[in-house]
Amino acid sequence: MFGFISIAVIAALGFAAFNYFAVKKMDNGNEQMIEIAGAIEDGSKAFIRYEYKIIAIVAFAIAILLSLVVSWHTAVTFILGAVMSASAGWIGMKIATLANVRVTNTAKETRSIGATLKVAFRGGSVMGLCVGGFALLGLGIIYFVFGKVLGQTSPEQLQIHTNWLGIADIPFTMTVSGYALGCSIIAMFNRVGGGIYTKAADMGADLVGKTEAGIPEDDPRNPATIADNVGDNVGDVAGLGADLLESFVGAIISSVVLAAYMFYTGNKIGSPLDSELVVKLIYFPVLFASIGLISSIIGVFTLIARKVSAHPHRELNIATWVSASLTLILTGIFTWYYFKGSDVAQAGFKAGVFSPWIAAIMGIVSGIIIGQLAEYYTSYDFKPTGKIAEASCEGTALTITQGLAAGMTSVFAPVVMLAVAIIAANAVAGLYGVAMAAVGMLSFVAATVSVDTYGPIADNAGGISEMAKLDPEVREITDKLDSVGNTTAAIGKGFAIGSAALAALSLFASFLYAQKGANIDEGFSLVLNMINTMTLAGALVGAALPYLFSGILIEAVAKAARSMVQEVRRQFKEMPGILTGEEKPDYKTCIEISTKGSIREMVLPALISVSMPLICGFIFGADFVGGLLIGTTLSSIMLALFTANSGGAWDNAKKYVEQGHYGGKGSDIHKAAVVGDTVGDPLKDTVGPSLDILIKIMAVVSLISVSIFGKYNLFSIFGW
Amino acid sequence: MIYYYLTIYPMEALVASQLEPKKFASYMALGSRKGSAEQLAFMTVTPDCSNSFDWKHAIEHCKPHPDGKLKNSVYLSIYRVLEHIPLEALGTCYLVTKDGLSLPIEKMDYAKCGNSEPFSLYQEICPVSPLTISSLKPVEFAEYIINGSGKISLPAIIFADIGIIDFDDMENSGNVGGFYDHNTEHLKECISEIQERDGKKTKIVDRSYASRFSYQVIGKGIFAARENEIVYYPMPGREELKKIDYDWGRSALIF
Numbered sequence A: 001m002f003g004f005i006s007i008a009v010i011a012a013l014g015f016a017a018f019n020y021f022a023v024k025k026m027d028n029g030n031e032q033m034i035e036i037a038g039a040i041e042d043g044s045k046a047f048i049r050y051e052y053k054i055i056a057i058v059a060f061a062i063a064i065l066l067s068l069v070v071s072w073h074t075a076v077t078f079i080l081g082a083v084m085s086a087s088a089g090w091i092g093m094k095i096a097t098l099a100n101v102r103v104t105n106t107a108k109e110t111r112s113i114g115a116t117l118k119v120a121f122r123g124g125s126v127m128g129l130c131v132g133g134f135a136l137l138g139l140g141i142i143y144f145v146f147g148k149v150l151g152q153t154s155p156e157q158l159q160i161h162t163n164w165l166g167i168a169d170i171p172f173t174m175t176v177s178g179y180a181l182g183c184s185i186i187a188m189f190n191r192v193g194g195g196i197y198t199k200a201a202d203m204g205a206d207l208v209g210k211t212e213a214g215i216p217e218d219d220p221r222n223p224a225t226i227a228d229n230v231g232d233n234v235g236d237v238a239g240l241g242a243d244l245l246e247s248f249v250g251a252i253i254s255s256v257v258l259a260a261y262m263f264y265t266g267n268k269i270g271s272p273l274d275s276e277l278v279v280k281l282i283y284f285p286v287l288f289a290s291i292g293l294i295s296s297i298i299g300v301f302t303l304i305a306r307k308v309s310a311h312p313h314r315e316l317n318i319a320t321w322v323s324a325s326l327t328l329i330l331t332g333i334f335t336w337y338y339f340k341g342s343d344v345a346q347a348g349f350k351a352g353v354f355s356p357w358i359a360a361i362m363g364i365v366s367g368i369i370i371g372q373l374a375e376y377y378t379s380y381d382f383k384p385t386g387k388i389a390e391a392s393c394e395g396t397a398l399t400i401t402q403g404l405a406a407g408m409t410s411v412f413a414p415v416v417m418l419a420v421a422i423i424a425a426n427a428v429a430g431l432y433g434v435a436m437a438a439v440g441m442l443s444f445v446a447a448t449v450s451v452d453t454y455g456p457i458a459d460n461a462g463g464i465s466e467m468a469k470l471d472p473e474v475r476e477i478t479d480k481l482d483s484v485g486n487t488t489a490a491i492g493k494g495f496a497i498g499s500a501a502l503a504a505l506s507l508f509a510s511f512l513y514a515q516k517g518a519n520i521d522e523g524f525s526l527v528l529n530m531i532n533t534m535t536l537a538g539a540l541v542g543a544a545l546p547y548l549f550s551g552i553l554i555e556a557v558a559k560a561a562r563s564m565v566q567e568v569r570r571q572f573k574e575m576p577g578i579l580t581g582e583e584k585p586d587y588k589t590c591i592e593i594s595t596k597g598s599i600r601e602m603v604l605p606a607l608i609s610v611s612m613p614l615i616c617g618f619i620f621g622a623d624f625v626g627g628l629l630i631g632t633t634l635s636s637i638m639l640a641l642f643t644a645n646s647g648g649a650w651d652n653a654k655k656y657v658e659q660g661h662y663g664g665k666g667s668d669i670h671k672a673a674v675v676g677d678t679v680g681d682p683l684k685d686t687v688g689p690s691l692d693i694l695i696k697i698m699a700v701v702s703l704i705s706v707s708i709f710g711k712y713n714l715f716s717i718f719g720w
Numbered sequence B: 001m002i003y004y005y006l007t008i009y010p011m012e013a014l015v016a017s018q019l020e021p022k023k024f025a026s027y028m029a030l031g032s033r034k035g036s037a038e039q040l041a042f043m044t045v046t047p048d049c050s051n052s053f054d055w056k057h058a059i060e061h062c063k064p065h066p067d068g069k070l071k072n073s074v075y076l077s078i079y080r081v082l083e084h085i086p087l088e089a090l091g092t093c094y095l096v097t098k099d100g101l102s103l104p105i106e107k108m109d110y111a112k113c114g115n116s117e118p119f120s121l122y123q124e125i126c127p128v129s130p131l132t133i134s135s136l137k138p139v140e141f142a143e144y145i146i147n148g149s150g151k152i153s154l155p156a157i158i159f160a161d162i163g164i165i166d167f168d169d170m171e172n173s174g175n176v177g178g179f180y181d182h183n184t185e186h187l188k189e190c191i192s193e194i195q196e197r198d199g200k201k202t203k204i205v206d207r208s209y210a211s212r213f214s215y216q217v218i219g220k221g222i223f224a225a226r227e228n229e230i231v232y233y234p235m236p237g238r239e240e241l242k243k244i245d246y247d248w249g250r251s252a253l254i255f
Helices: A002-024 A031-069 A072-110 A113-149 A171-212 A225-268 A275-305 A312-339 A352-378 A383-394 A396-442 A445-467 A472-519 A533-574 A587-620 A622-658 A668-709 B021-030 B055-061 B138-146 B167-172 B184-196 B238-251
Strands: B003-009 B013-017 B040-045 B074-078 B090-096 B102-105 B120-126 B131-134 B156-162 B202-206 B218-226 B229-234
Touching: A002 A072, A002 A113, A002 A275, A031 A072, A031 A171, A031 A225, A031 A445, A031 A587, A072 A113, A072 A171, A072 A225, A072 A445, A072 A472, A113 A171, A113 A225, A113 A275, A113 A312, A113 A445, A113 A472, A171 A225, A171 A533, A171 A587, A171 A668, A225 A275, A225 A396, A225 A445, A225 A472, A225 A587, A225 A668, A275 A312, A275 A352, A275 A396, A275 A445, A312 A352, A312 A445, A312 A472, A352 A383, A352 A396, A352 A472, A352 A622, A383 A396, A383 A622, A383 A668, A396 A472, A396 A622, A396 A668, A445 A472, A472 A622, A472 A668, A472 B238, A533 A587, A533 A622, A533 A668, A587 A622, A587 A668, A622 A668, B003 B021, B003 B120, B013 B021, B021 B040, B021 B090, B021 B102, B055 B074, B102 B238, B120 B138, B120 B218, B131 B138, B131 B184, B138 B156, B138 B218, B138 B229, B167 B184, B184 B202
Parallel strands: none
Antiparallel strands: B003 B013, B003 B040, B013 B074, B040 B090, B090 B102, B120 B131, B120 B156, B131 B202, B156 B218, B218 B229
16 A cells, blocks of 8 residues: 555656756756846745745744644644645746746747647646655655554544543544645745735736836846746746645545544444444545556656647647546546445445545546636636627726626636535545545646646746747747646636635535544534524634635735836836846846745735634634634635636736737727736736635644634633 | 937937937937837938038037937927928938837838728828828829828828728737727728718828827838828838847837
8 A cells, every 4th residue: 555655656756856857957048048047046946945934933833833732743744744845846946947948948949839848848747746746755654654653544543532731633633634734834825925926026017017118028128027937936836836735635634534533423423434444445545646646647748758749738638638537547446446345335435336436536527627617717719708808998997897797707607516516426425525526636636737837837938038039939939838828727726726625625524523523422413503603603704704815915916016116117217228228127126025025925814824713713612613614615715716717817808909809919908908917917816826725724724723722712711 | 420310200300319220219219317118210311411400500519428428319400300301311210119129111112012902091190190091092192292282281291001900800900009999980981981982082080190100000111202202111011020120029019
């Protein structure tokens, strides 16, 4: 079993290392290209270093608290999670900054879309494989050390234990939750910090450079252009990778926690589960994910190893479909082999040994459909975005109105899809099935992250080719790859939201189990009582929380963007030689503004996400937090879909106009579309992705701390 | 060395400068300190081509500053400048974007202009700037404006031929900027009038369209005409422009 996980991890990280060095040894172009890429790399490193220093302090404090209040193993796994996620983010950012210039140079040398695509995808695959590899490496270590060596997965230890504070929990559930929390902390900082950084730089570059000074996108005369490219790496590479790693881990651990509580509950209510089956259920998600990782390696390999066509979108789809199809087939065979002979009906499996596999397929299918729906609502090939472009003919107000309409409408279908997946997964395999649906959706995460990371690398490559003033033919190649990246990003966001929702709901179910803890008795049923005023009040507050969180984030972006706008204006005014090309802009100051601004501004939203369940829990108790979680989860899913899709639609409506529709660039319609895009920018790239993390981090924090505030809270202490 | 420039858009003026054309273009668009961003067009002019201007004034005042910096501009004349400059004295035409990039266009024999469409849209640039629809070819249009037989007459004119889009398919207009943003119904009516009314050869579409003029809409090119004379500055097509100066094309929002 461990051998199988090890093979998957070694294969993934080994292949990532191979691709890393293969990209690194490629020629990085002429002096100018090297200089530009060097500035982007330095800026990205400076941000990540700065950010990781802050995270280290926060993580250290949390680890001490966990070791004192929960257990030392939770603290250790928390640090392990943070290290794994941070490592994946760092390597992803590193390869993105190495690959960007090599992609540009490949376009310059070969003039081939296919060859250039391969380099960009090879770069992206390093991040994808690291996300899958590091997530499973950490889990593998936990399963081996805590599960096997310390025996936490043995039936004897799958019981409620009480610590010195009187806090009761099943040790292994806390061990894996600590790991998830470590991943969540990195994801929160990377996503929020990166999201603020990237949009502040982007808006600063556009609002002054493009709109006021009339200089084109990625023009080297724009002081904020390097910061804009740095933003792609820290937000869209490191941020996205950490986000999906966290979802991946969250989905796996929620199944594990559920299995452990199912076992414990079964014993307490007089319908015990076979101990061998429980151990199987605990190991199944990790093994399932390992197969997904191996399938992803093959999927990635199919694109890298062969000669690819000049149709990037088709090629990327092939890599994803190969990964998904292989995952489907191999996990089907594995599930049958793994559970054959077990009495799976005990676990509530209604479709025999294939039940958890069918549930996982529900996740895969719903993930793909949600991704396609995201494309439908955000691509200019379809009506919703086309309507926004058309509405722009009537002015800015209607651009905004139509975009809001598209965003709001876009929420319904994916949510129905999620509901269908949840009902179906629950019907075949109970709540464990819902968790497995999340695992299924993310099982080939290495492939989807590879495709998603390809986007910002291609975007950076386009920026470098513009800044280095390469031939139009080269710029056209990188532009084409970049535009495909925009589509994959929209699909990726849909996937991220869908998987986050399923993972959060599974974690929520685990929370309800953990809330009962040792009090589970024969009359126990897993119910969230919405008539309970505490729960209802919590749900209300929870539903409002994503709006507060989003408002703070948008304000943070606006604040950082304003500083950037003022700096770019200052440079143009004080250094008139910049625009004539006689003077070099001060890129570093812009990078510093984005870095400091985003680090400063990310603290409050990050603190809210971690502290809200704790504050509410210690004041109002577990029922309130249960309501808070469900309220936040439901509200966040809607808001995340709305923000991601409306922002994406506004962005692509502008791109559609820029392609020479309704007057194209410079027309009043274009100006209206640009306003829509600017409004949508912080929504789709900062708020939407950060909401994914908000729901998961709140669920994990609540899961870990419910046994504490369930016992110690103001309301129960004073007997209210 | 002193260069002489006839700025034709947005203001008609004769300017002497020590800056060579590309630098002059950048200076005029961006200013030296004021931080402006202005689209403009100008043509180089052979010195001493006319007695109407004080060339000596230019030589006396167009000298480097005490710190050695070159003199940016000395205005020799504004208002009614073009009419005093013979066409053979006009050199390269520079189209300058608001971020200071310039595209030089050399003049060419009018015969190479090619066949005209049944009607043309002309943006008059200098000295007046209405938008006119006409069934006349550029040379005939110039003659019509210059010959003095009508009430409306000019001694010389610079105008651009505007590419006409399919008004029934605005969605696929191409990158034409804000030129066709407003009042296309009126433009369509004017076109119909030219086509359908016998004897109606030209019609002013709008007196103030010049503010929406952009390089994106220039069709065949720019024409400069005096009595019995016309010169032609051909606008490069997209593919040609890509090869000549892609960055200018991006700044001009053509790409």
